[in-house]
Amino acid sequence: MQKPFKRSLAAALAGLAAAAAAPQTLAGSNEQFFPLATYRVGAYASSGIPVWAGMIDYLRYINDVEGGINGVKLVWQECETEWTAEKGIECYERFKKGLNGAPVAIYHPNGAPAAYALSDKAAADKIPLITLGYGRTEATDGGVFPYNFPAMLTFYSEASVVINYIAQREGGFEKLKGKKIATVYHDSAYGRETQGTLELLAKKYGFENIQIPVADPGNEQSAQWRQVRQAKPDWVFLRTWGVSTPVAIKTAARFGFPADRIIGDIWASSNEDVLPAGEAGKGYLALTPYPGGAGFDIHKRIKQHILDKGKSDLKDPKSFGSVYYNSGLINAAIAVEAIRAGQKKFGNRPLNGEEGRWGLEHLNIDDARLKDIGFGGLMQKLKLSCSDHEGGGAARVQQWDGAKWNLVTDWIQADRKLLRPLIDAKSAAYAKEKAVTPRDCSKA
Amino acid sequence: MSASIHRLPAPFDHAPIEIVERRLPWGLLALLGVAFVLLPLLGGDYWLNAILIPFLVLSLAGLGLNLLTGYTGQTSVGSAGFMAVGAFATYGFLLREPGLPLPLALVAGGLFAAAVGFVVGIPSSRIKGFYLMVTTLAAQFFLEWVFVKFPWFYNHASSGTISAPRLEIFGHPLGSAEGRYLLTLGTVAVLTWVAVNLVRSQIGRNWMAIRDMDTAAAVIGIPVERYRRLAFAVSSFYLGIAGALWAFAYLGTASAGSFDINRSFQILFIIIIGGMGSIAGSFIGAAFISLLPILLSHGGQLVFGGSLDAGQVQNLQKVIFGVLIIVFLIREPEGLVRLLAKLRARLAVWPLRF
Numbered sequence: 001m002q003k004p005f006k007r008s009l010a011a012a013l014a015g016l017a018a019a020a021a022a023p024q025t026l027a028g029s030n031e032q033f034f035p036l037a038t039y040r041v042g043a044y045a046s047s048g049i050p051v052w053a054g055m056i057d058y059l060r061y062i063n064d065v066e067g068g069i070n071g072v073k074l075v076w077q078e079c080e081t082e083w084t085a086e087k088g089i090e091c092y093e094r095f096k097k098g099l100n101g102a103p104v105a106i107y108h109p110n111g112a113p114a115a116y117a118l119s120d121k122a123a124a125d126k127i128p129l130i131t132l133g134y135g136r137t138e139a140t141d142g143g144v145f146p147y148n149f150p151a152m153l154t155f156y157s158e159a160s161v162v163i164n165y166i167a168q169r170e171g172g173f174e175k176l177k178g179k180k181i182a183t184v185y186h187d188s189a190y191g192r193e194t195q196g197t198l199e200l201l202a203k204k205y206g207f208e209n210i211q212i213p214v215a216d217p218g219n220e221q222s223a224q225w226r227q228v229r230q231a232k233p234d235w236v237f238l239r240t241w242g243v244s245t246p247v248a249i250k251t252a253a254r255f256g257f258p259a260d261r262i263i264g265d266i267w268a269s270s271n272e273d274v275l276p277a278g279e280a281g282k283g284y285l286a287l288t289p290y291p292g293g294a295g296f297d298i299h300k301r302i303k304q305h306i307l308d309k310g311k312s313d314l315k316d317p318k319s320f321g322s323v324y325y326n327s328g329l330i331n332a333a334i335a336v337e338a339i340r341a342g343q344k345k346f347g348n349r350p351l352n353g354e355e356g357r358w359g360l361e362h363l364n365i366d367d368a369r370l371k372d373i374g375f376g377g378l379m380q381k382l383k384l385s386c387s388d389h390e391g392g393g394a395a396r397v398q399q400w401d402g403a404k405w406n407l408v409t410d411w412i413q414a415d416r417k418l419l420r421p422l423i424d425a426k427s428a429a430y431a432k433e434k435a436v437t438p439r440d441c442s443k444a
Numbered sequence: 445m446s447a448s449i450h451r452l453p454a455p456f457d458h459a460p461i462e463i464v465e466r467r468l469p470w471g472l473l474a475l476l477g478v479a480f481v482l483l484p485l486l487g488g489d490y491w492l493n494a495i496l497i498p499f500l501v502l503s504l505a506g507l508g509l510n511l512l513t514g515y516t517g518q519t520s521v522g523s524a525g526f527m528a529v530g531a532f533a534t535y536g537f538l539l540r541e542p543g544l545p546l547p548l549a550l551v552a553g554g555l556f557a558a559a560v561g562f563v564v565g566i567p568s569s570r571i572k573g574f575y576l577m578v579t580t581l582a583a584q585f586f587l588e589w590v591f592v593k594f595p596w597f598y599n600h601a602s603s604g605t606i607s608a609p610r611l612e613i614f615g616h617p618l619g620s621a622e623g624r625y626l627l628t629l630g631t632v633a634v635l636t637w638v639a640v641n642l643v644r645s646q647i648g649r650n651w652m653a654i655r656d657m658d659t660a661a662a663v664i665g666i667p668v669e670r671y672r673r674l675a676f677a678v679s680s681f682y683l684g685i686a687g688a689l690w691a692f693a694y695l696g697t698a699s700a701g702s703f704d705i706n707r708s709f710q711i712l713f714i715i716i717i718g719g720m721g722s723i724a725g726s727f728i729g730a731a732f733i734s735l736l737p738i739l740l741s742h743g744g745q746l747v748f749g750g751s752l753d754a755g756q757v758q759n760l761q762k763v764i765f766g767v768l769i770i771v772f773l774i775r776e777p778e779g780l781v782r783l784l785a786k787l788r789a790r791l792a793v794w795p796l797r798f
Contacts, residue, residue, distance in 0.1 A: 040755040041762055049755065077749070080741060080758045085695050085702060086498055090738060093494035116605050116697045121493075124619070136603060188592060189604025189699060196602065315755075426602065433539070433599070435610060 032069065032339060032350040033102035034059055034076040034332075035095035037110050042082040044242070047272055047324055048110070049315070052078070054328020055108075056313040057306050058298075062336055065305045069339050070348040075102050081114055088114025089121070096125055105342070105356030106130060106335045112190065123147040127353035128360055132331055133266045133289060137193065138426035142361065142389040143438035145427065147353075149360055149389045151334055152382060153266065153289040156422060157393040157414035159194040161287055162237050162263055163201045165397055165412050170234075177206035182233035184224055184248060186240045187213035190267070194239060196422055204418070208233075218244025225255040234261070241267040246276035253280035263287060263397070270323040274400045282402045287395040287412075290330045291378065292405035294321025298329060298374035323405065330379050337373070338363045361386050380411050386441035390416070479629055484622040492621040493694075499734050500628045501689045506714035506726035507639055508682025513712070514720035515643055516675035517655030518568060522580035523683050524707035525587035526564075530557040530684025531691035531698050532597050535606040539599060546613050550631065554684040560587070561680020562673055569669035572658070584708055591700035598699070605699040608692035624693040631689060635682060640723055642678070651675055652721070683711075717769060719779030728780045732772075737765055 036055065039048040059074050068074060077099055079091035088109055098104050107127050109115040115135040122129050128147045129135075137156050139148035153161075166181065167173045183198060185191035195211060202209035210231050212224050218240060225248075228236060236257065240248050245268040252262060260283035264273065269286030277284075294303075299321055306312050307320065319325050342351045342359025351359065365373075365382045380392040394411040431438055483496065509523050534553030537544055544552070564583040568576055591597050598606045611618040611627065618627050642648050650671045653661040662668045691698035710733060718729020740761040748757045776783040 038754070040758045045755075052754075077745070078754045079745075080761075085697075089695065090494040093490040096489070113699070113701065116603065116607070116699070117695045120607070120696050125489075138602075188701075189602070192604070193602050315753075433609065434607070 029101040030071070030350065031073050031075045031100075031102035033095070033099045033104050034074050034335070035091070035099075035104055035107055036076050036078045037081045037088055037091045037095075037108065037114065038078050039081050039083045039111065040078075041080065042084075044083045044111075047270065048083070050319040050322050050324040051110070051328040051331070053313040053315075053319065054325040054330075055332040056328075057302055057311075058329050058332035058336070060311055060313075061302050061306055064311070065301070069336055070343055072339075072343075072348060072350050074336075075099060081111060083111045083113070085113035085117040089117055092118050092121065096127055103350050103352045105339050105351040105353060106360070107353075108331055108335070109135075119145070119148055122353075125353065126357070128357040130331065130334060130360075132327070132334070134190075138423050138430060140388065140390040140423050141427035141438075142386045143427070143441050144431045144436055145389065146439055147357060149384065151360075151384065151390060152330075152380065152392045153395055153414075154390050154393070155190075155193040155265075156197045156419045157390065157416060158265055158287065158395065159197040159237075160201065160414035160416070160419060161393075161395045161412050162265075163198075163205065163207075164415065165263065165287065165409065166235050167205070168409070168412070173205055178208070179235070180208045180210060180231060180233040181235050181237060182210040182212055182228055182231055183237045183239060184212045184214060184221075184228065186218060186244055187215050190241065191239050194237075197419060198237075200418070200422065201415075214240060214244055214248070216244075217242065219247050221247055221251045222255075224248075225251045225257065228252070228257055229255045236262045238262050238264045238268050240264075245273040246281070249274065249277040249284055250280045253277075259283040260285060260399070266395075269398070271319075271405070272322075272324070279402070281400050284400045285397055285408070286400070286405075287397050288323060289380065289392070289395050290323060290327040291396050291398050291407050292321060292323040292326060293378075293407070296326075296374065296378040297371075297376060298378065301374055302329075326378060330375070333373060333375060333379065334363070334365075334382065337365055337369075360384055360389075363391070377407075386439065476633065479633075480626070484625055487621075487625070489621045492625040495735065495738065497621075497625055497628050497694045498690075499730055500625075500632045501686050501694055502711070502714060502730040502734050503727045504632045504635060504689065505683055505686035505711045506718060506730050507636065507723060508679045508686060509711050510715045510720065510723070510726045511639065511643070511651075511682065512675050512679035514715055514722065514725070515648060515655060516651040516672060517658075518565075518572065518672060518675060519574075519577045519712075520580040520679070521577055521705070521708045521712060522564065522582075522584040522587070523711040524687075524703040524705065525580075525584040526557045526561050526680040526683040527687025527690060527707065528587055528591055528698075528700060528703035529560045529680070530554055530687035531703070532591055532606065533557065533684065534688035534692070535599075535609070536597070538609045546611060546618070546627075550685055550688055553688045554681040557684020557687070558677040558681035561683070562677040564680075565673045565676025568672040568676065581705075584705055588700045588704060591703075603699070605697050606691065607697040611692060628689050628693045631685060635685065636723065639682070643723070647671070647674070655721070713769075715779075717772065717779055719781030722779070722781045725779050725781035728784070732780060736768065737761065740764055 038052045039045055059076055063074050079094060081088040081091055088111060096104060104127055107129050109118050109129055109131060112134045115131045118129060123146060128149055130149045130151055132151055133153055135150045136148060137150060137154040139145035139150050140154060167176055170176060198209050210233055212227050214221055214224050238248055249259060262284055264286035266288055269288040274281035274284055314320055338359040339351055341363050342355045345358060346355050361384055363384045367381060370376045370379055380394045382391040384391040393414040393416045396407055396411055397409040398405040399408045505523060513519050530553045533556035534549050537549040537552050567579045598604055618624055650666045653666055654668050654671055658668050714729035714733050715726060717732050719725025744757045744761050772780060
């Protein structure tokens, strides 16, 4: 036993040593590296592919049309994560030192498992992570989470936006009293994340808060929607994801619950969520920080300079302007704008992670800037700071008409002041568990 | 039954006790030296974090399953469930008993997993084969459900994830890549040494007797049921510690989703490809399963980077990986370890084959 054991172990390790070539680095290049941790295979590939197309098209647009960020060209490379934590770590470790001398300023983990796994590692390596619409809500507190940026809309804000929208529809917050709002949620950490927020809001506005879990994967939901029918809620907040969304919409129709009384959340708001539901999806509402549609200014520019010239990464031109494609545009735009902000302090050169974080914490995209970069209406105003890594906290509500999404509201702002104590409590608990001494944000 | 039947034919007083000539295992010592000293010095973050730590943890998990499946002949698809128990139990101990040193917490987590494994293994006294496998499948889904459903296990975190508390041994922080690597390597080395001795002991021989033919084993007086349950417990102990290392030394965080059925299959494939009933096979299988895709990914980037559609390259890698598995298994159904042994035998007589 022992001899073959040691020999084969030695052989395995020798093979290992021969396997990987050390990444070469060239100093002094004037390029900024954009690592793309993507998932093009695996269960979630279909939703990922348009996102990467959006990101790559925007980066290409910046390079080819604007000549880079203040002259600093962008380079990118992909790495497959399959939406898993372990491949996500491998990609991160592969990319964190940069590419041929081009440093990493900002990293998108693109996937909740990887985002959690990288949270501590990125803080140790001083590389900021942007997790748009996922990740730790309590990372809003940049004092405790200096390198995590759940930018634009956290799950807490999302719940608040829904209640504000319902109040708008019902004609004021006082009308919420006695109303029934049911949340049908994916029974996972993601699905349960809004429970505390909704409880707080229910107490404040006096509506009845009904929580109905759907077990993963959720491809059979008769029991849940029977429960919904018995409870007769005025509104349903649908916090499902993946296959459970179209199933929910279809099952709701079967039980006679009107689609225009269901409001889907960020992860139940894409074209891929409603298309499989067919007719039942007509009238379905969904809130989103990155609405669908190809009529925004940036789309015209990208169509002219990238799509029509055959440089787009899109395989299926129908996805142009889809919710996921637009989320890719916004993800890339936040990173580009943050680097621009950082360059104001550090000069027009490629930035490293620490400088990228400075840029993110001093990011201020106002209406004028949004108009400039062509994201007016597509993206909300965003101002980040040391103590506030979320920034915006608004979403628009869109409605599916059977063929495309139509925006039915302007930006609806979450009541972030009300929710902040919840976030502070969570981040303080985290700081205590990990023995982190929070940064003093008044000095940052 | 009279005593005379049991009397041995001749006294063993003068029989040679040491049959094999004992030599210092220089190769193994050199390997350990490289692993403990050279690699942490030269490895760098990418090698340690992304390649060596997961390889070692998967090897340990494969080893654990090999004790149950390869040595005792009980197939299990619940490995990831036991890993989850180990991870969540270790986290619980570290969280709620802040004074507990890390090695003890790891062992406690492993013991907890062993207890759960023992309970899951109780049906093994009545059923075997595919039917037993289904009970482990049930355990897998049940355990996964438990760690999603009851927030107490993850300290009521809204995200449902547990994250590594500060890792330290006797005051030495182990947060760095080197520290976590050495923690993993040390644990794996000790547990491998234990396993090597275990399978050569009475227990291991009983397990193998049961694997080869349980009726015969029962006839010669081996308490089959007890040893089957013992195999479940020991295997789960290994898997539990592997789970804790996976969560804390490697990922730095974990949720029930980190230990889903796919992980169980991954570990089962490790021992099938590496070699059932072989300790080295667990390591070779883990190397194959965890390192080959990374190698392919680097190769794909090098060869096609930018020139071919990224999605196609990813799918191509999957195809190559799958084809390689099939080729190896056709070439040698007993696993890579057997293939290497054959190769070695051939090289030993090379170039004079006849």
